[in-house]
Amino acid sequence: MKTYRKELWFNTTRRRELINITPEVERCLHESGIREGLLLCNAMHITSSVFINDDEGGLHQDMEVWLEKLAPEKPHSQYRHNTYEDNADAHLKRTIMGREVVVAVTGGALDFGPWEQIFYGEFDGKRAKRVLVKIIGD
Protein backbone atom coordinates (compact mmCIF):
# COMPACT_ATOMS: atom_id res chain seq x y z
CA MET A 1 0.00 0.00 0.00
CA LYS A 2 1.28 3.46 -0.96
CA THR A 3 0.33 6.67 0.83
CA TYR A 4 0.72 10.31 -0.18
CA ARG A 5 0.20 13.56 1.74
CA LYS A 6 0.21 17.20 0.70
CA GLU A 7 -1.06 20.51 2.09
CA LEU A 8 -2.61 23.12 -0.20
CA TRP A 9 -2.58 26.72 1.10
CA PHE A 10 -5.11 29.47 0.42
CA ASN A 11 -5.26 33.14 1.39
CA THR A 12 -8.45 34.72 0.06
CA THR A 13 -8.93 38.47 -0.39
CA ARG A 14 -12.59 38.28 0.68
CA ARG A 15 -14.16 36.82 3.86
CA ARG A 16 -16.11 34.26 1.82
CA GLU A 17 -14.94 32.65 -1.40
CA LEU A 18 -15.43 29.40 -3.38
CA ILE A 19 -12.34 28.15 -5.24
CA ASN A 20 -12.22 25.23 -7.71
CA ILE A 21 -9.25 23.15 -6.51
CA THR A 22 -9.76 20.15 -8.84
CA PRO A 23 -6.58 20.84 -10.87
CA GLU A 24 -4.42 21.01 -7.70
CA VAL A 25 -5.94 17.79 -6.36
CA GLU A 26 -5.36 16.06 -9.71
CA ARG A 27 -1.75 17.23 -9.60
CA CYS A 28 -1.41 15.57 -6.17
CA LEU A 29 -2.87 12.34 -7.51
CA HIS A 30 -0.45 12.22 -10.45
CA GLU A 31 2.48 13.03 -8.14
CA SER A 32 1.45 10.15 -5.85
CA GLY A 33 1.63 7.53 -8.61
CA ILE A 34 -1.37 5.81 -7.03
CA ARG A 35 -3.70 4.16 -9.61
CA GLU A 36 -6.33 2.45 -7.42
CA GLY A 37 -7.47 3.62 -3.99
CA LEU A 38 -9.18 6.41 -2.05
CA LEU A 39 -8.38 10.12 -1.89
CA LEU A 40 -9.35 12.22 1.14
CA CYS A 41 -9.43 16.00 0.75
CA ASN A 42 -10.37 18.00 3.87
CA ALA A 43 -10.25 21.49 5.26
CA MET A 44 -7.74 21.65 8.15
CA HIS A 45 -9.65 24.62 9.62
CA ILE A 46 -13.09 24.55 11.20
CA THR A 47 -14.39 27.65 9.43
CA SER A 48 -13.84 26.35 5.92
CA SER A 49 -15.04 23.48 3.80
CA VAL A 50 -14.16 21.09 1.01
CA PHE A 51 -17.12 19.97 -1.08
CA ILE A 52 -18.08 18.73 -4.55
CA ASN A 53 -20.56 20.59 -6.74
CA ASP A 54 -20.95 22.47 -10.02
CA ASP A 55 -18.47 25.09 -11.30
CA GLU A 56 -21.19 27.57 -12.27
CA GLY A 57 -21.07 31.20 -11.12
CA GLY A 58 -24.83 31.64 -10.76
CA LEU A 59 -25.01 28.63 -8.43
CA HIS A 60 -22.14 30.02 -6.35
CA GLN A 61 -24.05 33.28 -5.89
CA ASP A 62 -27.12 31.24 -4.91
CA MET A 63 -25.03 29.39 -2.33
CA GLU A 64 -23.81 32.67 -0.81
CA VAL A 65 -27.39 33.96 -0.46
CA TRP A 66 -28.64 30.60 0.83
CA LEU A 67 -25.91 30.18 3.45
CA GLU A 68 -26.50 33.75 4.64
CA LYS A 69 -30.17 32.85 5.08
CA LEU A 70 -29.50 29.61 6.99
CA ALA A 71 -26.55 30.90 9.07
CA PRO A 72 -26.35 34.71 8.82
CA GLU A 73 -23.09 36.46 9.64
CA LYS A 74 -24.67 39.53 11.24
CA PRO A 75 -25.50 40.74 13.77
CA HIS A 76 -22.36 39.20 15.30
CA SER A 77 -23.96 39.59 18.72
CA GLN A 78 -26.54 36.86 18.01
CA TYR A 79 -23.87 34.18 18.66
CA ARG A 80 -22.28 33.33 22.02
CA HIS A 81 -19.14 32.17 20.22
CA ASN A 82 -18.66 35.78 19.14
CA THR A 83 -17.80 37.10 22.61
CA TYR A 84 -14.13 36.83 21.61
CA GLU A 85 -14.60 36.04 17.90
CA ASP A 86 -16.79 37.20 15.02
CA ASN A 87 -16.89 34.00 13.00
CA ALA A 88 -19.58 31.79 14.57
CA ASP A 89 -21.49 31.92 11.27
CA ALA A 90 -18.43 30.48 9.47
CA HIS A 91 -18.46 27.42 11.77
CA LEU A 92 -22.14 26.87 10.93
CA LYS A 93 -21.77 27.50 7.19
CA ARG A 94 -18.95 24.98 7.03
CA THR A 95 -21.14 22.47 8.87
CA ILE A 96 -23.73 22.69 6.08
CA MET A 97 -21.15 22.52 3.28
CA GLY A 98 -19.09 19.73 4.90
CA ARG A 99 -15.47 19.33 6.03
CA GLU A 100 -14.25 16.74 3.56
CA VAL A 101 -14.73 14.66 0.45
CA VAL A 102 -13.61 11.11 -0.22
CA VAL A 103 -13.07 10.37 -3.90
CA ALA A 104 -12.45 7.03 -5.61
CA VAL A 105 -9.19 6.71 -7.53
CA THR A 106 -9.53 4.46 -10.60
CA GLY A 107 -6.91 3.98 -13.31
CA GLY A 108 -4.83 6.84 -11.87
CA ALA A 109 -7.65 9.43 -12.15
CA LEU A 110 -10.34 10.96 -9.93
CA ASP A 111 -13.36 8.71 -10.60
CA PHE A 112 -15.88 11.50 -11.23
CA GLY A 113 -19.26 11.93 -12.87
CA PRO A 114 -19.56 14.49 -15.69
CA TRP A 115 -19.90 17.69 -13.60
CA GLU A 116 -18.19 16.87 -10.32
CA GLN A 117 -15.60 19.47 -9.27
CA ILE A 118 -13.88 19.88 -5.89
CA PHE A 119 -14.19 23.26 -4.16
CA TYR A 120 -12.52 24.94 -1.25
CA GLY A 121 -15.21 26.91 0.58
CA GLU A 122 -13.74 29.75 2.62
CA PHE A 123 -16.12 31.34 5.15
CA ASP A 124 -13.63 33.29 7.30
CA GLY A 125 -10.78 34.21 5.02
CA LYS A 126 -8.18 36.96 4.55
CA ARG A 127 -5.55 34.75 6.19
CA ALA A 128 -3.47 31.72 5.21
CA LYS A 129 -5.41 28.46 5.65
CA ARG A 130 -4.81 24.86 4.64
CA VAL A 131 -6.41 21.89 2.90
CA LEU A 132 -5.06 18.35 3.31
CA VAL A 133 -4.85 15.80 0.50
CA LYS A 134 -4.20 12.22 1.64
CA ILE A 135 -4.22 9.31 -0.80
CA ILE A 136 -3.93 5.60 -0.05
CA GLY A 137 -3.84 2.72 -2.52
CA ASP A 138 -1.62 0.92 -4.99
Place this chain on the structure above:
Amino acid sequence: MKTYRKELWFNTTRRRELINITPEVERCLHESGIREGLLLCNAMHITSSVFINDDEGGLHQDMEVWLEKLAPEKPHSQYRHNTYEDNADAHLKRTIMGREVVVAVTGGALDFGPWEQIFYGEFDGKRAKRVLVKIIGD
Protein backbone atom coordinates in the same frame (compact mmCIF):
# COMPACT_ATOMS: atom_id res chain seq x y z
CA MET B 1 -4.79 -4.69 -1.34
CA LYS B 2 -7.87 -5.47 -3.46
CA THR B 3 -10.09 -2.85 -5.08
CA TYR B 4 -13.56 -3.09 -6.60
CA ARG B 5 -15.64 -0.62 -8.63
CA LYS B 6 -19.22 -0.66 -9.84
CA GLU B 7 -21.76 1.87 -11.11
CA LEU B 8 -25.42 1.63 -10.09
CA TRP B 9 -27.93 3.35 -12.41
CA PHE B 10 -31.25 4.96 -11.48
CA ASN B 11 -34.01 6.57 -13.52
CA THR B 12 -36.79 7.82 -11.24
CA THR B 13 -40.31 8.57 -12.41
CA ARG B 14 -40.61 11.57 -10.09
CA ARG B 15 -38.38 14.64 -9.75
CA ARG B 16 -37.59 13.75 -6.13
CA GLU B 17 -37.32 10.24 -4.72
CA LEU B 18 -35.54 8.34 -1.93
CA ILE B 19 -34.49 4.77 -2.78
CA ASN B 20 -33.05 2.20 -0.36
CA ILE B 21 -29.96 0.86 -2.17
CA THR B 22 -28.55 -1.24 0.70
CA PRO B 23 -29.23 -4.59 -1.06
CA GLU B 24 -27.41 -3.44 -4.24
CA VAL B 25 -24.44 -2.17 -2.21
CA GLU B 26 -24.29 -5.46 -0.27
CA ARG B 27 -24.31 -7.32 -3.57
CA CYS B 28 -21.28 -5.27 -4.67
CA LEU B 29 -19.47 -6.09 -1.44
CA HIS B 30 -20.05 -9.84 -1.82
CA GLU B 31 -18.96 -9.67 -5.47
CA SER B 32 -15.74 -7.90 -4.42
CA GLY B 33 -14.67 -10.68 -2.05
CA ILE B 34 -13.26 -7.99 0.27
CA ARG B 35 -13.58 -8.91 3.98
CA GLU B 36 -11.83 -5.99 5.73
CA GLY B 37 -11.61 -2.41 4.46
CA LEU B 38 -13.59 0.69 3.51
CA LEU B 39 -16.49 1.11 1.10
CA LEU B 40 -17.21 4.46 -0.57
CA CYS B 41 -20.65 5.02 -2.09
CA ASN B 42 -21.22 8.39 -3.78
CA ALA B 43 -23.57 10.11 -6.16
CA MET B 44 -21.78 10.82 -9.47
CA HIS B 45 -24.18 13.72 -10.11
CA ILE B 46 -24.31 17.03 -8.25
CA THR B 47 -28.09 17.12 -7.89
CA SER B 48 -28.39 13.83 -6.04
CA SER B 49 -27.17 12.34 -2.82
CA VAL B 50 -26.13 9.17 -1.04
CA PHE B 51 -26.85 9.14 2.69
CA ILE B 52 -27.58 6.82 5.60
CA ASN B 53 -30.78 7.04 7.61
CA ASP B 54 -33.95 5.16 8.57
CA ASP B 55 -36.13 3.22 6.09
CA GLU B 56 -39.38 4.67 7.41
CA GLY B 57 -41.96 6.22 5.10
CA GLY B 58 -43.13 8.89 7.54
CA LEU B 59 -39.58 10.16 7.98
CA HIS B 60 -39.11 10.28 4.20
CA GLN B 61 -42.21 12.48 3.91
CA ASP B 62 -40.80 14.67 6.71
CA MET B 63 -37.53 14.98 4.77
CA GLU B 64 -39.36 16.10 1.63
CA VAL B 65 -41.25 18.81 3.55
CA TRP B 66 -38.11 19.85 5.44
CA LEU B 67 -35.89 20.10 2.35
CA GLU B 68 -38.57 22.11 0.58
CA LYS B 69 -38.55 24.51 3.54
CA LEU B 70 -34.75 24.87 3.67
CA ALA B 71 -34.19 24.94 -0.11
CA PRO B 72 -37.51 25.42 -1.93
CA GLU B 73 -37.79 24.44 -5.59
CA LYS B 74 -40.15 27.27 -6.57
CA PRO B 75 -40.25 29.97 -7.70
CA HIS B 76 -37.46 28.90 -10.05
CA SER B 77 -36.68 32.57 -10.64
CA GLN B 78 -35.32 33.01 -7.10
CA TYR B 79 -32.05 31.33 -8.14
CA ARG B 80 -29.42 32.76 -10.51
CA HIS B 81 -28.42 29.22 -11.50
CA ASN B 82 -31.88 28.87 -13.03
CA THR B 83 -31.25 31.27 -15.91
CA TYR B 84 -30.52 28.21 -18.06
CA GLU B 85 -31.60 25.49 -15.61
CA ASP B 86 -34.44 24.87 -13.16
CA ASN B 87 -32.60 22.70 -10.65
CA ALA B 88 -30.70 25.07 -8.33
CA ASP B 89 -32.77 23.76 -5.42
CA ALA B 90 -31.54 20.22 -6.18
CA HIS B 91 -27.90 21.35 -5.82
CA LEU B 92 -28.76 22.83 -2.41
CA LYS B 93 -30.86 19.88 -1.23
CA ARG B 94 -28.04 17.50 -2.10
CA THR B 95 -25.63 19.72 -0.14
CA ILE B 96 -27.73 19.21 3.01
CA MET B 97 -28.15 15.47 2.46
CA GLY B 98 -24.50 14.85 1.48
CA ARG B 99 -22.73 13.44 -1.59
CA GLU B 100 -21.29 10.25 -0.15
CA VAL B 101 -21.00 7.74 2.65
CA VAL B 102 -17.96 5.79 3.78
CA VAL B 103 -18.82 2.48 5.45
CA ALA B 104 -16.54 0.10 7.34
CA VAL B 105 -16.28 -3.44 5.95
CA THR B 106 -15.79 -6.04 8.69
CA GLY B 107 -15.90 -9.81 8.21
CA GLY B 108 -17.18 -9.36 4.65
CA ALA B 109 -20.26 -7.33 5.69
CA LEU B 110 -21.29 -3.66 5.96
CA ASP B 111 -20.44 -2.81 9.58
CA PHE B 112 -23.76 -1.16 10.46
CA GLY B 113 -25.72 -0.27 13.56
CA PRO B 114 -29.26 -1.70 13.90
CA TRP B 115 -31.15 0.79 11.70
CA GLU B 116 -28.55 2.08 9.25
CA GLN B 117 -29.65 1.84 5.61
CA ILE B 118 -28.07 3.46 2.53
CA PHE B 119 -30.28 5.69 0.39
CA TYR B 120 -30.00 7.24 -3.03
CA GLY B 121 -31.57 10.70 -2.78
CA GLU B 122 -32.75 11.96 -6.16
CA PHE B 123 -33.60 15.69 -6.32
CA ASP B 124 -33.69 16.21 -10.10
CA GLY B 125 -34.74 12.92 -11.59
CA LYS B 126 -36.63 11.57 -14.59
CA ARG B 127 -33.34 10.75 -16.32
CA ALA B 128 -30.63 8.09 -15.98
CA LYS B 129 -28.14 8.92 -13.23
CA ARG B 130 -25.35 7.02 -11.51
CA VAL B 131 -23.98 6.06 -8.12
CA LEU B 132 -20.39 4.81 -7.66
CA VAL B 133 -19.41 1.98 -5.31
CA LYS B 134 -15.66 1.71 -4.66
CA ILE B 135 -14.26 -0.75 -2.14
CA ILE B 136 -10.65 -1.14 -0.99
CA GLY B 137 -9.25 -3.68 1.44
CA ASP B 138 -8.22 -7.32 1.77
Place this chain on the structure above:
Amino acid sequence: MKTYRKELWFNTTRRRELINITPEVERCLHESGIREGLLLCNAMHITSSVFINDDEGGLHQDMEVWLEKLAPEKPHSQYRHNTYEDNADAHLKRTIMGREVVVAVTGGALDFGPWEQIFYGEFDGKRAKRVLVKIIGD
Protein backbone atom coordinates in the same frame (compact mmCIF):
# COMPACT_ATOMS: atom_id res chain seq x y z
CA MET C 1 -2.64 -3.78 5.08
CA LYS C 2 -3.69 -3.68 8.74
CA THR C 3 -7.22 -3.02 9.94
CA TYR C 4 -8.58 -2.12 13.36
CA ARG C 5 -12.13 -1.89 14.72
CA LYS C 6 -13.56 -0.64 18.00
CA GLU C 7 -16.95 0.48 19.30
CA LEU C 8 -17.23 3.43 21.70
CA TRP C 9 -20.38 3.55 23.86
CA PHE C 10 -22.20 6.64 25.16
CA ASN C 11 -25.21 7.08 27.42
CA THR C 12 -26.00 10.77 27.86
CA THR C 13 -28.07 12.17 30.71
CA ARG C 14 -29.70 14.78 28.44
CA ARG C 15 -31.61 14.33 25.16
CA ARG C 16 -29.02 16.42 23.29
CA GLU C 17 -25.32 16.60 24.08
CA LEU C 18 -21.99 17.25 22.32
CA ILE C 19 -19.03 15.21 23.60
CA ASN C 20 -15.38 15.65 22.57
CA ILE C 21 -14.24 12.10 21.75
CA THR C 22 -10.80 12.99 20.32
CA PRO C 23 -8.87 11.35 23.20
CA GLU C 24 -10.78 8.04 22.80
CA VAL C 25 -10.22 8.05 19.04
CA GLU C 26 -6.50 8.76 19.55
CA ARG C 27 -6.37 5.85 21.99
CA CYS C 28 -7.84 3.60 19.26
CA LEU C 29 -5.24 4.80 16.77
CA HIS C 30 -2.34 4.08 19.14
CA GLU C 31 -3.81 0.66 19.95
CA SER C 32 -4.03 -0.14 16.23
CA GLY C 33 -0.33 0.45 15.62
CA ILE C 34 -1.24 1.93 12.21
CA ARG C 35 1.10 4.77 11.14
CA GLU C 36 -0.19 5.65 7.63
CA GLY C 37 -3.75 5.29 6.41
CA LEU C 38 -7.35 6.43 6.88
CA LEU C 39 -9.52 6.44 10.00
CA LEU C 40 -13.32 6.31 9.75
CA CYS C 41 -15.36 7.36 12.77
CA ASN C 42 -19.15 7.13 12.42
CA ALA C 43 -22.30 7.10 14.50
CA MET C 44 -23.90 3.63 14.38
CA HIS C 45 -27.30 5.21 15.09
CA ILE C 46 -29.34 7.41 12.78
CA THR C 47 -30.24 10.01 15.41
CA SER C 48 -26.67 10.91 16.31
CA SER C 49 -23.65 12.32 14.59
CA VAL C 50 -19.87 12.37 14.46
CA PHE C 51 -18.39 15.65 13.28
CA ILE C 52 -15.28 17.85 13.53
CA ASN C 53 -15.42 21.37 14.88
CA ASP C 54 -14.21 23.64 17.69
CA ASP C 55 -14.21 22.66 21.39
CA GLU C 56 -15.70 25.97 22.52
CA GLY C 57 -18.73 26.10 24.82
CA GLY C 58 -20.23 29.25 23.31
CA LEU C 59 -20.21 27.69 19.84
CA HIS C 60 -21.87 24.55 21.19
CA GLN C 61 -24.68 26.66 22.63
CA ASP C 62 -24.97 28.42 19.26
CA MET C 63 -25.23 25.01 17.57
CA GLU C 64 -28.07 23.95 19.89
CA VAL C 65 -30.04 27.14 19.13
CA TRP C 66 -29.28 26.89 15.41
CA LEU C 67 -30.28 23.23 15.08
CA GLU C 68 -33.49 23.91 16.98
CA LYS C 69 -34.23 26.69 14.47
CA LEU C 70 -33.52 24.54 11.38
CA ALA C 71 -35.10 21.31 12.70
CA PRO C 72 -37.18 22.05 15.82
CA GLU C 73 -38.02 19.23 18.19
CA LYS C 74 -41.50 20.49 19.11
CA PRO C 75 -44.36 20.27 18.46
CA HIS C 76 -43.73 16.53 17.96
CA SER C 77 -46.96 16.39 15.95
CA GLN C 78 -45.42 18.37 13.07
CA TYR C 79 -43.59 15.23 11.88
CA ARG C 80 -45.19 12.11 10.36
CA HIS C 81 -42.32 9.99 11.70
CA ASN C 82 -43.59 10.86 15.18
CA THR C 83 -46.77 8.80 14.95
CA TYR C 84 -44.92 6.05 16.82
CA GLU C 85 -41.77 8.00 17.74
CA ASP C 86 -40.88 11.46 19.03
CA ASN C 87 -37.43 11.82 17.48
CA ALA C 88 -37.95 12.94 13.86
CA ASP C 89 -36.06 16.15 14.68
CA ALA C 90 -33.05 14.07 15.76
CA HIS C 91 -32.91 12.37 12.33
CA LEU C 92 -32.90 15.81 10.69
CA LYS C 93 -30.38 17.37 13.09
CA ARG C 94 -27.99 14.49 12.49
CA THR C 95 -28.41 14.98 8.73
CA ILE C 96 -27.12 18.56 9.07
CA MET C 97 -24.25 17.62 11.39
CA GLY C 98 -23.23 14.50 9.41
CA ARG C 99 -22.90 10.77 10.17
CA GLU C 100 -19.15 10.33 9.90
CA VAL C 101 -15.68 11.78 9.56
CA VAL C 102 -12.73 10.38 7.65
CA VAL C 103 -9.38 11.47 9.05
CA ALA C 104 -5.90 11.03 7.58
CA VAL C 105 -3.43 9.07 9.68
CA THR C 106 0.15 10.31 9.26
CA GLY C 107 3.15 9.23 11.32
CA GLY C 108 0.86 7.37 13.74
CA ALA C 109 -1.22 10.47 14.60
CA LEU C 110 -4.51 12.08 13.53
CA ASP C 111 -3.43 14.51 10.81
CA PHE C 112 -5.30 17.54 12.11
CA GLY C 113 -5.21 21.31 11.70
CA PRO C 114 -4.74 23.43 14.85
CA TRP C 115 -8.34 23.41 16.16
CA GLU C 116 -9.86 20.23 14.76
CA GLN C 117 -11.55 18.06 17.40
CA ILE C 118 -13.89 15.09 16.91
CA PHE C 119 -17.32 15.26 18.54
CA TYR C 120 -20.11 12.82 19.20
CA GLY C 121 -23.36 14.69 18.65
CA GLU C 122 -26.25 13.08 20.51
CA PHE C 123 -29.73 14.28 19.49
CA ASP C 124 -31.90 11.54 21.06
CA GLY C 125 -30.01 10.36 24.11
CA LYS C 126 -30.65 8.92 27.57
CA ARG C 127 -29.88 5.42 26.28
CA ALA C 128 -26.75 3.46 25.34
CA LYS C 129 -25.59 4.23 21.80
CA ARG C 130 -22.47 3.43 19.78
CA VAL C 131 -19.78 5.00 17.62
CA LEU C 132 -17.59 2.90 15.31
CA VAL C 133 -13.87 3.50 14.78
CA LYS C 134 -12.38 1.65 11.80
CA ILE C 135 -8.79 2.20 10.70
CA ILE C 136 -7.02 0.81 7.64
CA GLY C 137 -3.38 1.28 6.63
CA ASP C 138 0.15 0.14 7.40
